[in-house]
Amino acid sequence: MLKLKLALLNVLRNGRRSFITLLAIQFGVISLILMGGFFASMYEGMRENVIRSQLGHIQIYSEGFNQFGSQEPEQYLIDPDVLKQVVEQVEGLEQVALVTPRLNFTGLLTDGSKSLAVIVEGINPDKEALLSSAVRLTQGEDLFDEDLEGALIGDGLFNSLNLEIGQSLTLMATTADGSFDARDITATGAISTGTREVDNRFIRMNLKHAQELMYTQGVTRLVVLLNDTNQTETVMALLQAQFAEKGLALELRSWSDLADYYHEVVNLFDGIFTVVQFIVLVIVLLGIVNTMVMAVMERTPEIGTIRAMGATRFEIISLFVSEAFILGLIGSVLGVVFSILLAQGITASEIMMPTPPGSSQTYPIRIFTESDLLLKNALFGLAIAVISSIYPAVKASRMVITQALRFA
Amino acid sequence: MSVVKLQQVSRAFPVGNKPIVALDKLDLTLEKGEFVVLRGASGSGKSTLLNLIGAMDDPDGGEVYIHDQALSTLSDRQKSKLRSRYIGFIFQSFNLIPVLTALENVQYPLSLQKVPNAQAKARAAEALEQVGLADFIHRRPNQLSGGQMQRVAIARAIVTKPDIILADEPTANLDSETSTQIMDLLGELNVQTGLTFLFATHHDFVLSRASRVLELKDGKIIKDDKLRGLTSVKTKAS
Numbered sequence: 001m002l003k004l005k006l007a008l009l010n011v012l013r014n015g016r017r018s019f020i021t022l023l024a025i026q027f028g029v030i031s032l033i034l035m036g037g038f039f040a041s042m043y044e045g046m047r048e049n050v051i052r053s054q055l056g057h058i059q060i061y062s063e064g065f066n067q068f069g070s071q072e073p074e075q076y077l078i079d080p081d082v083l084k085q086v087v088e089q090v091e092g093l094e095q096v097a098l099v100t101p102r103l104n105f106t107g108l109l110t111d112g113s114k115s116l117a118v119i120v121e122g123i124n125p126d127k128e129a130l131l132s133s134a135v136r137l138t139q140g141e142d143l144f145d146e147d148l149e150g151a152l153i154g155d156g157l158f159n160s161l162n163l164e165i166g167q168s169l170t171l172m173a174t175t176a177d178g179s180f181d182a183r184d185i186t187a188t189g190a191i192s193t194g195t196r197e198v199d200n201r202f203i204r205m206n207l208k209h210a211q212e213l214m215y216t217q218g219v220t221r222l223v224v225l226l227n228d229t230n231q232t233e234t235v236m237a238l239l240q241a242q243f244a245e246k247g248l249a250l251e252l253r254s255w256s257d258l259a260d261y262y263h264e265v266v267n268l269f270d271g272i273f274t275v276v277q278f279i280v281l282v283i284v285l286l287g288i289v290n291t292m293v294m295a296v297m298e299r300t301p302e303i304g305t306i307r308a309m310g311a312t313r314f315e316i317i318s319l320f321v322s323e324a325f326i327l328g329l330i331g332s333v334l335g336v337v338f339s340i341l342l343a344q345g346i347t348a349s350e351i352m353m354p355t356p357p358g359s360s361q362t363y364p365i366r367i368f369t370e371s372d373l374l375l376k377n378a379l380f381g382l383a384i385a386v387i388s389s390i391y392p393a394v395k396a397s398r399m400v401i402t403q404a405l406r407f408a
Numbered sequence: 409m410s411v412v413k414l415q416q417v418s419r420a421f422p423v424g425n426k427p428i429v430a431l432d433k434l435d436l437t438l439e440k441g442e443f444v445v446l447r448g449a450s451g452s453g454k455s456t457l458l459n460l461i462g463a464m465d466d467p468d469g470g471e472v473y474i475h476d477q478a479l480s481t482l483s484d485r486q487k488s489k490l491r492s493r494y495i496g497f498i499f500q501s502f503n504l505i506p507v508l509t510a511l512e513n514v515q516y517p518l519s520l521q522k523v524p525n526a527q528a529k530a531r532a533a534e535a536l537e538q539v540g541l542a543d544f545i546h547r548r549p550n551q552l553s554g555g556q557m558q559r560v561a562i563a564r565a566i567v568t569k570p571d572i573i574l575a576d577e578p579t580a581n582l583d584s585e586t587s588t589q590i591m592d593l594l595g596e597l598n599v600q601t602g603l604t605f606l607f608a609t610h611h612d613f614v615l616s617r618a619s620r621v622l623e624l625k626d627g628k629i630i631k632d633d634k635l636r637g638l639t640s641v642k643t644k645a646s
Binding site: 001002003005006009010012013301302304305306307308309310311312313314315401402405 | 459462464465484485488489490491492493495497499501503505506507508512515516517519520521525528564
């Protein structure tokens with residue numbers, strides 16, 4: 001009890017030095033929480049963007065599609081009978097917001113003078129409007145079920161062909177039976193998926209029109225949107241079990257299995273975060289070590305006296321580590337409080353961030369302050385304060401008592 | 409019964425390239441209840457002797473025994489425990505912990521012995537009463553006079569009920585009147601508690617209170633006078 005009180009009184013003894021130490025700890029905690037919170041918001045933004053613009057939460061394919069579908073996509077389409085059965089089954093799950101089919105193929109788009117290779121997606125416009133909420137209409141009008149020939153053109157492609165809304169185009173493709181066919185489409189609007197590379201080659205058209213072009217009633221995949229991203233694994237497991245039970249030759253992929261670019265970005269930013277964390281750790285550590293060494297020097301005769309009274313080396317170490325623990329605790333709590341306030345202020349200011357690499361949209365800066373991030377960094381502040389005190393504490397404990405007493 | 413025994417103890421310190429001998433094959437035995445004054449000029453080895461008996465320094469040769477325990481066989485931790493249990497220190501500059509009150513300063517050695525808080529507090533208050541500072545227990549060192557601070561230091565030294573108190577020039581920073589009061593107090597504690605005292609001092613007025621006077625010169629005891637016992641004196645707060 002008295003030892004703890006002594007540690008607390010020693011913290012208060014030199015207010016300016018303790019204040020500087022607290023600032024160093026807070027600097028570390030605040031910078032890591034803000035950076036971690038910003039990265040977390042960015043990851044969430046990217047994740048929801050890929051889910052709601054392209055991938056959905058779960059995609060369902062015919063068995064073998066992911067292994068061989070790129071060479072012979074027409075061989076791995078989902079049969080209309082199976083499609084109906086699966087849609088009913090998936091829609092019956094309470095976690096599912098909607099399920100919609102897509103038919104994907106590549107083709108050649110021409111405006112009469114220029115031709116460009118394109119990626120085509122046949123969609124159910126009404127359902128896709130709900131699923132692809134992150135796909136932004138940049139010009140013209142959205143696609144509707146009734147507008148059979150209408151098509152949404154990626155805005156990069158729209159600009160590179162110098163198109164106008166309402167302009168007629170011709171789309172050519174290899175059909176499911178291997179012949180070659182073409183259909184007229186009308187550019188009803190330009191869209192941005194948020195990914196520049198996709199926007200430069202992408203077309204969305206009515207599923208029925210796409211199936212006519214491809215001479216098929218099948219679809220490439222079923223895209224499932226859930227109410228909550230965190231339910232993805234649970235629903236995947238549930239569907240896999242149900243499909244196996246009914247003997248349906250289908251395979252499933254989660255958004256995470258398909259979002260390679262998302263994972264690459266996350267890994268890159270996690271690496272950057274680790275480096276920054278290390279730099280902050282070194283800065284804070286040196287700051288605290290410096291002030292703790294000064295405290296040890298100043299209290300040399302006191303250390304000698306306490307040792308003479310019978311304190312062991314460990315008790316001297318524990319005295320200084322206790323002081324650092326108190327400072328770490330106060331610094332971390334203050335750091336967390338200030339981080340929350342700063343994060344709320346920054347998020348409320350709606351500062352727009354520049355377009356990230358590979359993206360075509362700006363976004364407002366947001367900083368998440370989730371409890372695990374706050375707790376992790378508060379513990380980081382506490383740990384760093386304690387770690388920083390070990391060298392000065394050991395130095396204090398190793399003082400020769402008779403020499404220490406000479407400074408009295 | 410011997411509290412401290414030194415056998416052929418030597419200690420030298422290097423000064424430049426040459427070792428300066430502080431203690432030279434010194435033999436000494438201190439009995440329980442003795443009030444021993446250690447005299448000698450600066451550099452005669454008084455402080456070195458106190459440091460060795462206090463288990464704060466190691467001899468280059470010979471052996472120091474506290475309660476028949478050879479200090480050379482003890483680890484640093486064991487020496488700390490021995491200091492805590494058997495030895496009390498009184499320093500020239502009082503060496504009180506500035507952030508603690510008088511009561512807490514006296515309580516601190518007991519906390520090192522893991523004495524429960526309430527018990528430690530009661531014993532510290534009792535020790536402060538014994539040195540005439542019952543009314544000053546909640547004052548910090550900077551709110552006390554030099555004499556009062558030394559009384560707190562004395563209370564801190566006796567609170568653990570050690571077997572020997574080592575005091576290095578305990579009156580050097582005090583005026584003569586306060587010094588006399590402090591010596592009277594220590595003399596009374598010696599008589600009342602049977603504690604063994606070993607003082608290093610320059611002051612001759614201490615001699616009249618001593619039961620034994622040792623004189624050191626060039627690291628050797630050149631005089632060892634055993635005198636009459638002390639008479640009890642009244643204690644007053646300075």
